[in-house]
């Protein structure tokens with residue numbers, strides 16, 4: 001039988017149980033969001049014992065070496081002694097410097113940190129509210145272009161953090177932030193590679209950062225950005241992206257509408273259908289391409305397979321999947 | 334000492350070159366694709382690196398028992414000789430595409446063939 005030792009208590013793991021589930025069963029309230037190894041909200045540290053590989057799959061080399069792991073995807077084969085990381089190890093402070101509503105469901109949140117954060121555009125940070133609620137948001141800002149951190153938050157029906165940010169958070173308030181994390185960002189040194197960027201909704205956030213990072217880096221190969229939305233208003237940043245497409249002839253902006261046409265009728269230059277479908281129809285052969293897939297997890301998953309089968313190498317398909325808390329798996333109150 | 338099979342084929346770099354080619358083949362073959370279709374493509378890729386390293390005569394720690402255990406759930410799902418032959422065929426085609434010499438291909442196929450009873454849990 002495998003045991004975990006946490007805060008001086010020993011707990012036997014039930015068959016197939018994760019460390020997170022075991023701690024919840026034994027009345028420890030740990031922070032979590034995706035429960036799928038994607039958001040790093042639940043991160044803990046091992047003091048003794050051998051971790052299964054999967055428990056560290058999404059972490060950076062440095063984090064792995066320091067013994068960090070993700071209890072939501074950790075099913076240990078051997079006894080573990082674990083601890084919650086000290087708060088100061090992970091979290092720093094940031095101040096809200098701007099909130100702009102870009103559409104009826106998406107807002108832009110700009111933050112300032114006391115000391116600069118070293119990150120790549122397209123990585124994500126975790127925001128923590130005063131009551132301890134943590135959620136991940138991807139960076140649309142580019143360190144070499146701007147000092148502020150920019151996030152795009154999509155408000156979801158019943159969503160706790162996103163509605164609070166959209167409706168209640170105000171300029172001047174402070175938040176705790178943890179990051180940067182994730183490996184979905186522009187990789188320099190191969191300026192001629194064609195890039196395919198596909199995102200829906202606020203999945204544009206990391207892509208907007210990656211795109212501008214690539215252009216600022218002098219990327220010379222073609223860049224195709226497909227942004228999908230169900231409504232015309234969800235195609236935010238259209239003017240900015242069109243301006244970039246005029247300035248850089250090798251950048252192509254392809255907005256796609258998948259819902260029913262708004263009363264105003266279809267916008268000029270907007271394609272009908274899903275962004276991923278349009279992208280794969282336009283680019284059937286992706287050998288040698290680098291592909292970025294961001295946003296709605298089922299889209300990211302199917303598009304990853306399609307991009308691979310269209311010839312992209314698996315390591316050249318970078319994803320930022322907005323895994324959400326699965327409300328069906330939460331205890332009911 | 335003469336070069337080992339693994340070194341002759343090109344070692345870890347050859348495995349790396351082969352894995353995407355091989356994975357694309359099994360994922361598009363209607364006869365076996367359901368065994369390989371997963372939400373965790375990177376995890377699946379890592380397992381295929383293990384598979385190819387082993388078949389290429391490279392360093393690995395799998396015993397016959399490990400292969401039995403790894404494939405036991407697939408056998409319950411109907412894995413049989415016909416699937417084994419298809420996967421072996423994709424392995425051979427991958428090596429041919431990568432222009433591996435015939436003698437080395439024959440050696441790889443012999444290693445793969447020797448695992449048949451373990452993979453099929455017989």
Ligand SMILES: Cc1cc2nc3c(=O)[nH]c(=O)nc-3n(C[C@H](O)[C@H](O)[C@H](O)COP(=O)(O)OP(=O)(O)OC[C@H]3O[C@@H](n4cnc5c(N)ncnc54)[C@H](O)[C@@H]3O)c2cc1C
Nearest residue numbers: 039136137138153154156157158159160161162202322323
């Ligand atoms: C790596 C990563 C990057 C991300 N980047 C971004 C980003 O850049 N922009 C962005 O907008 N999001 C991003 N997300 C998603 C984000 O972290 C949050 O999951 C999202 O904002 C929802 O959080 P929430 O607290 O508002 O919703 P939660 O309260 O966690 O609810 C989650 C889901 O359940 C539904 N729900 C909640 N309560 C109910 C209820 N009572 N009945 C029915 N359904 C309910 C909500 O509609 C929502 O779909 C990212 C996620 C990850 C993992």
Ligand code: HEM
Nearest residue numbers: 365368369380383384387395403416417420421445448452
């Ligand atoms: C040709 C001989 C074969 C060899 C030497 C072999 C070897 C391996 C190895 C080493 C692993 C990794 C095990 C692990 O690390 O967990 C593996 C996993 C796997 N093999 Fe094979 N294999 C063979 C044939 C097949 C065939 C015929 C199929 C199906 C048609 C198949 C399907 C799989 C699958 C789906 C996995 C992943 C299982 C999981 O997700 O745990 N293999 N194989």
Ligand code: FES
Nearest residue numbers: 033035040042072
């Ligand atoms: S990584 Fe564990 S809850 Fe998201």
